[in-house]
Amino acid sequence: MDAASDALPDDIATLKAALLAERARADIAQAEAAVARARQSDAEALVARQQLEIEKLRREIYGPRSERTQRLLDQMELQLEELEAAATEDELQAEKDAARTTAVAAFVRKRPARKPFPEHLPRERVVVAGPSACKCCGGARLSKLGEDVTETLEVIPRQWKVIQHVREKFTCRDCEAISQAPAPFHVIPRGWAGPNLLAMVAFEKFGQHQPLNRQAERYAREGVPISLSTLADQVGACCTVLDPLFKLVEAHVFAAERVHGDDTTVPVLARGKTDTGRAWVYVRDDCPFGGPAPPAAVFYYSRDRTGAHPQGHLAGYRGILQADAFGGYTKLYDPGRDPRPITEAACWAHARRKFFVLADLAQSARRRAQGKTATFISPVALAAVRRIDALFDIERAISGKTAAERLAARREYSAPLIVELHTWMQQERARLSRHDDVAKAIDYILKRWAAFARFLDDGRICLTNNATERALRGIALGRRSWLFAGSDRGGQRAAKMYSLIVTARMNDVDPQAWLADVLARIAEHPIQRIKELLPWNWKSARLRVESEAA
Numbered sequence: 001m002d003a004a005s006d007a008l009p010d011d012i013a014t015l016k017a018a019l020l021a022e023r024a025r026a027d028i029a030q031a032e033a034a035v036a037r038a039r040q041s042d043a044e045a046l047v048a049r050q051q052l053e054i055e056k057l058r059r060e061i062y063g064p065r066s067e068r069t070q071r072l073l074d075q076m077e078l079q080l081e082e083l084e085a086a087a088t089e090d091e092l093q094a095e096k097d098a099a100r101t102t103a104v105a106a107f108v109r110k111r112p113a114r115k116p117f118p119e120h121l122p123r124e125r126v127v128v129a130g131p132s133a134c135k136c137c138g139g140a141r142l143s144k145l146g147e148d149v150t151e152t153l154e155v156i157p158r159q160w161k162v163i164q165h166v167r168e169k170f171t172c173r174d175c176e177a178i179s180q181a182p183a184p185f186h187v188i189p190r191g192w193a194g195p196n197l198l199a200m201v202a203f204e205k206f207g208q209h210q211p212l213n214r215q216a217e218r219y220a221r222e223g224v225p226i227s228l229s230t231l232a233d234q235v236g237a238c239c240t241v242l243d244p245l246f247k248l249v250e251a252h253v254f255a256a257e258r259v260h261g262d263d264t265t266v267p268v269l270a271r272g273k274t275d276t277g278r279a280w281v282y283v284r285d286d287c288p289f290g291g292p293a294p295p296a297a298v299f300y301y302s303r304d305r306t307g308a309h310p311q312g313h314l315a316g317y318r319g320i321l322q323a324d325a326f327g328g329y330t331k332l333y334d335p336g337r338d339p340r341p342i343t344e345a346a347c348w349a350h351a352r353r354k355f356f357v358l359a360d361l362a363q364s365a366r367r368r369a370q371g372k373t374a375t376f377i378s379p380v381a382l383a384a385v386r387r388i389d390a391l392f393d394i395e396r397a398i399s400g401k402t403a404a405e406r407l408a409a410r411r412e413y414s415a416p417l418i419v420e421l422h423t424w425m426q427q428e429r430a431r432l433s434r435h436d437d438v439a440k441a442i443d444y445i446l447k448r449w450a451a452f453a454r455f456l457d458d459g460r461i462c463l464t465n466n467a468t469e470r471a472l473r474g475i476a477l478g479r480r481s482w483l484f485a486g487s488d489r490g491g492q493r494a495a496k497m498y499s500l501i502v503t504a505r506m507n508d509v510d511p512q513a514w515l516a517d518v519l520a521r522i523a524e525h526p527i528q529r530i531k532e533l534l535p536w537n538w539k540s541a542r543l544r545v546e547s548e549a550a
Contacts, residue, residue: 031097031104038094041087185523188237199516206497256284258320262468294536295506301491346451347465354441355384403459504535
């Protein structure tokens with residue numbers, strides 16, 4: 001036997017006491033380790049939360065610094081979600097381990113202050129009966145002193161109901177004629193779905209990217225089986241009913257002095273395969289130069305990306321087009337165009353992106369951290385990004401001001417930078433091979449210099465075409481959910497509904513609430529006053545009613 005075995009006592013009681021003491025020490029060590037893990041997880045979650053708040057504040061104060069800003073925020077929010085969940089798990093585990101011993105205090109996370117529950121939510125009081133006798137003396141003469149209320153947020157599963165419109169019939173005792181109230185207007189002829197249901201189905205399909213087959217499965221689980229074909233029938237009818245509003249939005253967009261244009265891919269189901277269609281968007285947004293007109297967006301669909309499509313969309317337009325250098329727009333800028341040429345305004349964000357890829361410091365650092373070879377960072381591209389960023393800094397300071405104020409600021413601050421940038425690019429281009437990626441990025445700007453410098457002569461022109469990229473973001477997100485459009489007709493229907501939903505969002509209107517109210521009223525609404533149902537007019541009317549009621 002070794003020395004350690006000789007040191008153990010032979011008495012069973014003493015051995016049990018030693019075992020219990022060892023278990024207590026093990027419990028303390030386990031609890032301390034769990035508390036340490038909980039503290040570390042809480043610290044990591046706190047740092048992530050503060051970093052996210054800092055980034056959001058920067059975006060609020062300075063505006064989007066690049067096209068990657070929103071993706072960065074999305075990634076940070078996802079990271080925070082995972083860290084918060086892990087910190088809560090570690091906190092609960094630490095609390096469980098600390099309960100086994102009195103030597104280690106449980107760790108309780110400091111959470112951010114929660115906002116009170118909204119006042120409009122109904123309250124259900126569940127009264128816990130108080131004591132009938134005093135716990136101290138046993139006396140029964142108790143008087144209520146007050147009460148403590150603890151609120152818990154709960155949800156009631158979605159409730160379905162059938163509304164029966166009962167029209168009573170009356171017969172005349174004198175002439176035996178039958179009288180009856182007229183039937184109520186339905187959103188759709190022979191319709192069976194109410195406006196709220198129609199709005200929910202349409203918004204979930206086009207606004208929340210939930211295909212009808214998934215909706216049908218969810219409704220069936222809730223005890224309301226509705227076939228896919230029936231839902232599709234209702235969606236098609238809604239698109240027809242809402243067509244007058246789409247045409248009004250379309251006319252409003254192309255009445256602007258300047259529109260943004262862009263397109264993106266849309267997978268389209270074809271026979272035995274999937275084709276690639278295009279979704280085109282044109283955005284009116286006068287807010288950057290203080291215009292009073294409400295913002296709006298109009299979408300179109302096509303099976304291919306030929307120039308005939310934008311030329312057809314903009315056939316009657318005669319203002320400023322802010323877009324990228326897509327060749328299909330070229331004929332729109334032709335001096336001999338009838339009625340007159342459209343003025344081209346190039347997008348500095350597209351130009352900057354070409355340099356940014358070649359000067360991506362963050363990507364190089366990530367590759368180095370992963371043990372990979374760092375990407376080459378072009379000093380010329382990095383210098384170009386910094387020079388272009390100086391223009392963006394000026395634009396952030398004048399955003400929202402009138403066109404005249406913007407023009408004056410640009411001529412004073414931006415014009416010298418543009419002249420210097422042009423000279424610098426010409427000098428750098430002369431030193432580069434025509435096959436160099438940096439040379440191609442420089443050529444992209446120099447060949448279209450007049451379009452890029454046009455913002456110096458017109459305060460209405462924006463520096464970027466980001467307005468359309470924001471409008472197209474929903475389609476980019478939806479591609480992963482709905483996978484493809486079912487047909488060309490389906491793409492056209494989607495374009496109409498996207499036009500209405502995106503326009504509502506641009507005017508800070510809840511698209512589903514707006515659609516529900518519009519679908520409830522549009523059947524009996526006078527066609528001469530159909531403009532009242534446009535999102536911005538609808539919102540103004542609602543605010544006016546609420547202020548009068550208050």
